Amino acid sequence: MEDACIASRARPRDRIVDTAKDLFRKHGIRGIGVDAIAEAAGTNKMTLYRHFDSKDDLIIECLRTVACDANAIWNQFEAEHPNDKLGQLQAWVRTVADGLKVDGRGCDMANAAVELTEDDHPARQVIKELKTAQRDRLVGLRRHHQRDLLRLAVAGAVA
Numbered sequence: 001m002e003d004a005c006i007a008s009r010a011r012p013r014d015r016i017v018d019t020a021k022d023l024f025r026k027h028g029i030r031g032i033g034v035d036a037i038a039e040a041a042g043t044n045k046m047t048l049y050r051h052f053d054s055k056d057d058l059i060i061e062c063l064r065t066v067a068c069d070a071n072a073i074w075n076q077f078e079a080e081h082p083n084d085k086l087g088q089l090q091a092w093v094r095t096v097a098d099g100l101k102v103d104g105r106g107c108d109m110a111n112a113a114v115e116l117t118e119d120d121h122p123a124r125q126v127i128k129e130l131k132t133a134q135r136d137r138l139v140g141l142r143r144h145h146q147r148d149l150l151r152l153a154v155a156g157a158v159a
Contacts, residue, residue, distance in 0.1 A: 013051045015041040021062045025105055029059055029115045059112070059123045066108045067130040074137055089141040 010018075019041035023032045034055050038048045052058040073095060081087030100106060113127045 012041070012043050012047050016043060016048055016051060016058070017061055017065060020058055021065065021108070024059070024062060025108060025111075029112060034058070056122050060126055063109065063112055063123055063126040063130070067126065070130060070134065085141045092138070092141075
């Protein structure tokens with residue numbers, strides 16, 4: 001009950017983004033429309049379009065919040081394992097493995113990339129930026145522990 005009260009007090013824009021992220025994850029970006037998003041967010045299409053010019057703009061905002069969440073996770077790894085690149089890499093492998101166990105849907109950005117195949121789709125830039133940043137972080141960690149990478153991948157796959 002308390003969660004419902006807190007959710008009802010959230011700003012409409014935040015409710016729309018949170019709801020859209022959840023529905024996109026469950027049904028796919030192409031599998032859910034703005035009517036369903038507005039209804040599930042406890043608002044209406046007019047309010048949704050007051051905050052976002054188009055569904056594409058909403059998709060971009062959702063992916064930006066996913067990118068911010070991913071950045072916060074990387075920052076947490078660095079804070080929990082300062083100057084310990086192997087510890088950070090192990091934390092990343094555990095987090096990815098745990099995420100797959102939750103619902104089997106995988107990475108929101110990867111899923112969006114699969115659905116949004118048009119090169120000129122405005123969300124492709126957000127996807128590219130996050131995936132490049134993640135790759136660069138992993139490459140940086142790998143440089144310090146190349147021989148441990150295979151062991152970590154195997155351990156993460158088995159976990």
